Amino acid sequence: MIEFTDEQIERYSRHIILKEVGGKGQEKIAAARVLVIGAGGLGCPVAYYLAAAGVGTLGIVDSDAVDLSNLQRQILHHTPDVGRPKVQSAGEKLSALNPDVRVVPHRQRLTSQNVLSVIADYDIVVDGTDNFPARFLINDACVLSGKPLVHGGILRFEGQLTTILPGRGPCYRCLFPEPPPPGFVPSCQEAGVLGAIAGVIGTLQATEVLKLILGIGETLAGYLLTVDLLTMEFRRVRIPKNAECEVCGEHPSILAPFDYRRRTINHARNARRPRSPVVGIPPTHVAGPPGRTRIT
Amino acid sequence: MTTPTVCAKASLNLRGVACPMNYVKTKLRLERMAPGEVLEIFIDPGAPIRNVPRSITGDGHRVLACEPEDGVFRLLIERGPDA
Numbered sequence A: 001m002i003e004f005t006d007e008q009i010e011r012y013s014r015h016i017i018l019k020e021v022g023g024k025g026q027e028k029i030a031a032a033r034v035l036v037i038g039a040g041g042l043g044c045p046v047a048y049y050l051a052a053a054g055v056g057t058l059g060i061v062d063s064d065a066v067d068l069s070n071l072q073r074q075i076l077h078h079t080p081d082v083g084r085p086k087v088q089s090a091g092e093k094l095s096a097l098n099p100d101v102r103v104v105p106h107r108q109r110l111t112s113q114n115v116l117s118v119i120a121d122y123d124i125v126v127d128g129t130d131n132f133p134a135r136f137l138i139n140d141a142c143v144l145s146g147k148p149l150v151h152g153g154i155l156r157f158e159g160q161l162t163t164i165l166p167g168r169g170p171c172y173r174c175l176f177p178e179p180p181p182p183g184f185v186p187s188c189q190e191a192g193v194l195g196a197i198a199g200v201i202g203t204l205q206a207t208e209v210l211k212l213i214l215g216i217g218e219t220l221a222g223y224l225l226t227v228d229l230l231t232m233e234f235r236r237v238r239i240p241k242n243a244e245c246e247v248c249g250e251h252p253s254i255l256a257p258f259d260y261r262r263r264t265i266n267h268a269r270n271a272r273r274p275r276s277p278v279v280g281i282p283p284t285h286v287a288g289p290p291g292r293t294r295i296t
Numbered sequence B: 001m002t003t004p005t006v007c008a009k010a011s012l013n014l015r016g017v018a019c020p021m022n023y024v025k026t027k028l029r030l031e032r033m034a035p036g037e038v039l040e041i042f043i044d045p046g047a048p049i050r051n052v053p054r055s056i057t058g059d060g061h062r063v064l065a066c067e068p069e070d071g072v073f074r075l076l077i078e079r080g081p082d083a
């Protein structure tokens, strides 16, 4: 049992007051190890709230440097950080916010070679990446290692998220069996995004993580939540588990993580007839075809 | 109210501790006790005596006694069963 200092009791008092959290819940948060992949539009608010909440170990994966065009939505990075590694810029802000948190920077790109060893040290994984190859790689790695994964995606004024509990519900590949063909990748004009949607979806992802840590409420496991900020429509759509899913189905063919090439998808798996990317979901109920749903 | 002859397992002096920190400290201490054990606390008049007993009762604990003593209030709280 952790003995909180007076300072910690005060810092976390608004959590401790909650019946669903209390001192015991706050101890669970302090003991939790969460990996946030991507320190961009989604990863910044996710990490910000998890650090504020006192998550004991917070891993941040990103190989990029801060760009001026990031600042419109990537709220951990400030103007003087342009050009600096994102993990360093994010780590400084998170440590300044809450010195109780051990921030572990992973300044690297995840590949089939390193993904399993990077996620091995964590209890929960958050996907805040901006491309399909990474998203499928992370999904497969989490399913194969049985790690809960909170997925999020944003584009324009829209966003989506779901929680994947391997062995207990559908995975990202049940929903979208394959990355979209390169032609679906958004054009420059289509790649615009309202900064605040990153905050909406990232904050919801952080909420899912905290509920998983605390074991309270109902998560989005088995559901896709889609958000449209232009109409303010929030829709929770049931997503079925796909018995034929290549990674979590009854006869999985993916037994180890593998890399899709970035942008040009010409992996042998894609030589087969592509399946509909929105299997089982009425098209009006998703934020858009997955090719348009780009995470930043 | 007459103080029952119960033996408090622990005591917290929360004189000068404002809401909601007095409640937070009481709640944390009760969490570490076993159901049925009794905690003694001292809290200020005003907002604390209006709020703390209500919050503690809402958490499923029982206020056994509440009496003024030297300008503050002395409460005996029986730790409730685990939710």
Ligand SMILES: [Zn+2]
Pocket (backbone or CB within 6 Å): A170, A171, A172, A173, A174, A175, A242, A245, A246, A247, A248, A249
């Ligand atoms: Zn699946």
